[in-house]
Every structure is written in structure tokens, then in C-alpha cells.
Amino acid sequence: MYEYRIVIVDDGSIIPVNTFLVGLPVYCLRHRVNLGQGAALETGFQYAFKCGADIVVTFDGDGQHVAEDVRTIVKPLMDGEVEVVLGSRFLEDGVSEVPVVRKMVLRIGRLVNFALGGGLLSDAHNGLRAVSREALEKISITENRMAHASEILFEIKRHRLSYREVPVTVNYTDYSRQKGQSGVDGIKILFDLVLHKLFR
Template identity: 45%
Template sequence: MSDYDDVWLVIPAYNEGTVIADVVENARKVFPNIVVVDDGSTDNSSEHILTTGAHLVRHPVNLGQGAALQTGLAYALRQPGAAYFATFDADGQHQTPDVEKMVALLRADQADVVLGSRFIEQTGQVPWIKRVVLRTAATISPTARKLNLTDSHNGLRVLNRKAAAKLRITMNGMAHASEIVAFLASADLRVTEVPVDILYTEYSRSKGQSLINGVNILFDISLRERARK
């Protein structure tokens, strides 16, 4: 038995064969329940995932990180005893001690959703161009401002069952992060941010979002919000 038998980590993965086994094996030292969604990888990601003891769900084609997260959350919600759900990156950026402290806040009933932030405590680890993009996104996003978020595109999130059951991610690509923030801004849920330690390796930096992609995300969300009005 583990202290975290009621916690599920949801990891979307696309062509992460180089690192995915190490990421999952390290996470399973703390969190025994992990579902990895192989989002149509063309490398050997699935073979490596199968060696870890994690649950594997495959998309036959690449649908994007948003779709992979929705698939993983839906799978985890069906598991007996699942009460808390963490979205966790496949590239090694996220750290399990951060998930532990985020789960503790939910167990104490201090929030329904806990979001990780790279900017509450400045560590100097965030690459400068990424820092500019992310801080700009949080500043100009109406929904991020409504929630007083400092980091609206951090992939490390922990939700209780109430919040996870309500969430429906429809944007398949990277714009899902803004969609999640928009959902949280309109939902009757308690949302808080905590500082987290993101590990930027040469590998993870190569997988990051460019300035153009960041602008495209905001443009997609802007169009969606206009369509709702």
C-alpha cells in the first residue's frame, strides 16, 4: 500500500522514447498509479512505457497534447478509488515533490485545483525567451487575470475528483492550456497556485514552445471566446 493509492498521474507522450521510461519509473517510486497516453508516437515510446508498470493508452494517430490529457483523465476517472489527478509532463521537467505538496493542499480541502507556477518564487532557471512568452500570456489573458495567475501555461496541475470530472478539453493541440484556464475562471471551483521547481535540461528545452506558438495559442483562445459571445 502507498500513501498515494488514490492519486493518478496522467502523462501525455509523443516521441519521448529517449526519456519516458526514466520519467515514469522515477515517478512510480512515489505514485504507483500512472497512465501514459502515447499520442501516436512514431518512435519506440510505447515499448519503453510497457517496461515501467504504468498503464498505457494509445492514440493510433497524433492528436495533440490536449487530446492526450483528456484521454488520460477519462481513463483515470474510471479507476476504483481515484480521487486526485495530476497532469505531468513526459520530458522530465516536473518533480514528484511538487505533486506531493499540491496533493496535500487538496487533501486539506484548501482548493479543488492546484496549479504550478514558475514565477511565484524566481529561481532563474526559466529560459529568458520562455519567461517573456509565459509572463506575457498570463498578463494579457483575461481569464488568467481573473484567477490572479502568474503562470497560465504550466503543465503541472493537480485536480480533485470534482474538478477533474467537470473538465472537458476540446482543443487538441497546445492551446488546451489556455482552454483549461478559461474553464477554471468560469467554474465554481477553488483554484490556487503554488511555486514549483521545473527542471530544464537540454532535452526538455528542445521540446519547448516558441514565441510564435505562444502567440498562436492566445489567438486560438481569442477566437473561441469571441465565438461564445
């Protein structure tokens, strides 16, 4: 039996998210100004660590992930096989119907991640991850915006953490497409990554 908590990080939404959470068994953290997804994840990580979490699962709020996948992604951690588990939409063909442009951006992204010193993964940027407490203690995200996904890979390498990719489903609804990354965002991420490497 395991106890779990759902933590929501409200990254400076104009309408505070907790107005929609009344009576729900969730914990809500609110940034007073919008900082970006990377910052929101780090806030969530720090809170989870403070609460004594053994495993942390990150789950994007735009409906692209499937709750059942949490079980598969957490399993290697519970079995003590690895320290970080990363979701991938490309490991099993046909599970996720990825739009062509998105696929191309992610293909380039995984090579960029590899070139800049992360591991060579099948998926460059997947919001579904599971992190053990030991890894949580070591990993710290300083990239406030979307470059955090690559930074996590750099951190995994830097601290020599063991990791594994696990196939997960990514749903492309109209809403998640609207919220997702485009080619232009890819260039922004690249820019952030170059700055990250320059000033550190």
C-alpha cells in the same frame, strides 16, 4: 496510505511508447494519430475518472518537472482546501532558471489568459497540476493543442472551482527546451484561443 497509478498517454508517437514500458507498473493509452497535448490530457482525465481516481496530477513527459513536487501540489487537495492546484515556476524567486525569452512569453501569456476570462496567475502555462475528482467531472478540454492550459483556466472560472497556485521547479534541460514553447508557439496558441472564443 494512498494508492496511485501512473498513466502515460502516447499521442500517436511513430515508435509506440509502450515498447519502452515493458514490465513497468504503468498504464499506457495510445492515440492512433497525433492530436496534441490538450487531447492527450483529456484522454488521461477521462481514463482517470473512469478508474475512480480521487486526485489527478498532470505531469509533462519532457523531464521539466520534478517528482518531489507532486507531493506539494497534491497536499492542498488532500487537505480539502481547494479543488484545483496549479504549479507555478514564478512564485519563488530562484527556484527555476527560466530563459529570458520564455519568461517574456509567459508574462504576456498570463495577461492574455486574464484578458480572455481566466484568472490572473503568476505562471501562464505550467504542465504540473492537480485536479480533484469533483473538478475532474466538470472540466473538459476541447482544445487539442497547447491552448488547453488557458482553457483549463476558463473552465475553472466557468464552474467556479476554487484553485491555488503552488511553487514548483521547472528544469530547463536541452531536451525540454527543444520540446518547449517558443514565441511563435505563443502566437499559435493565441490564434487557437481566438477561434475557441469565436466558435463557442
